Amino acid sequence: MIIAVDGPSGSGKSSTARGVATRLGLRYLDTGAMYRAVTWAVLDSGIDLGDATAVAEIARNLDLTIATDPSAPTFAANGTDVTLLIREPRISENVSKIATNLDVRADLVRRQQDLIAAAQPGGGIVVEGRDIATVVAPEAELKVLLTADPEARMARRQAELAEGAVTAAELRDQIVRRDADDSTVAQFQVASDGAVEIDSTFMTLEQVVEAICQLAKEAADAVPQDQES
Ligand SMILES: Nc1ncnc2c1ncn2[C@@H]1O[C@H](COP(=O)(O)OP(=O)(O)O)[C@@H](O)[C@H]1O
Numbered sequence: 309m310i311i312a313v314d315g316p317s318g319s320g321k322s323s324t325a326r327g328v329a330t331r332l333g334l335r336y337l338d339t340g341a342m343y344r345a346v347t348w349a350v351l352d353s354g355i356d357l358g359d360a361t362a363v364a365e366i367a368r369n370l371d372l373t374i375a376t377d378p379s380a381p382t383f384a385a386n387g388t389d390v391t392l393l394i395r396e397p398r399i400s401e402n403v404s405k406i407a408t409n410l411d412v413r414a415d416l417v418r419r420q421q422d423l424i425a426a427a428q429p430g431g432g433i434v435v436e437g438r439d440i441a442t443v444v445a446p447e448a449e450l451k452v453l454l455t456a457d458p459e460a461r462m463a464r465r466q467a468e469l470a471e472g473a474v475t476a477a478e479l480r481d482q483i484v485r486r487d488a489d490d491s492t493v494a495q496f497q498v499a500s501d502g503a504v505e506i507d508s509t510f511m512t513l514e515q516v517v518e519a520i521c522q523l524a525k526e527a528a529d530a531v532p533q534d535q536e537s
């Protein structure tokens with residue numbers, strides 16, 4: 309089974325997708341972390357982020373190792389463990405410049421599809437991002453668009469960061485401006501065909517995990533017996 313979870317920044321995709329994968333015994337893939345890892349590699353190389361050709365070249369040559377175990381999702385880029393480094397504000401500020409590079413997207417989508425295929429013999433995978441239901445895995449048995457009001461999303465992100473780590477303006481930039489930039493290349497503002505929208509503004513994380521697990525059960529029950537593998 310493939311469960312696709314798309315939505316804007318801070319809507320709860322990573323935490324809920326991880327929770328669902330753990331509960332259902334599935335693999336877990338955070339595709340945003342892949343764009344962040346490329347951003348880390350580009351910044352590390354010192355090249356200009358606006359040089360689309362050079363950026364695409366870095367992405368193409370990047371040795372990216374991804375663990376899809378929901379209890380320990382780790383990322384290594386060219387041999388460096390970047391799991392924590394890719395969460396730094398300098399990455400969040402710049403990642404949309406990388407995610408709007410169409411050559412980088414084509415490269416990462418291919419890698420994501422390979423990781424999804426590799427997870428199928430183990431029962432399946434929960435994949436989260438912006439374009440999973442529309443581009444990466446339109447065949448997903450369950451597609452969820454996870455949303456929340458911008459104020460709730462900013463408050464959640466603020467709560468994660470050390471006190472004073474970012475100003476209110478920086479926080480708004482990381483959430484609202486980034487969504488605007490990201491939505492020029494991926495459609496995650498309205499539910500795509502067949503996707504179920506869950507507005508998590510007034511839900512707890514546990515309630516969202518429960519709701520998605522319930523939808524996954526219904527989706528699995530809906531698969532005709534002769535199509536089960
Ligand atoms: N329904 C929820 N209610 C309250 N906080 C939540 C909820 N879902 C997620 N969070 C918290 O909000 C923060 C951002 O969630 P995250 O999963 O990183 O979102 P995204 O991957 O969409 O950016 C995390 O600290 C997470 O624990």
Ligand SMILES: Nc1ccn([C@H]2C[C@H](O)[C@@H](COP(=O)(O)OP(=O)(O)O)O2)c(=O)n1
Pocket residue numbers: 316317318319339340341343344403404407436437438439440486490494
């Ligand atoms: N499938 C995806 C996943 C992420 N992206 C972009 C959008 C974001 O700006 C970055 C980072 O995504 P990430 O999910 O880590 O961002 P948030 O943690 O939700 O703020 O990558 C994308 O374009 N397509």
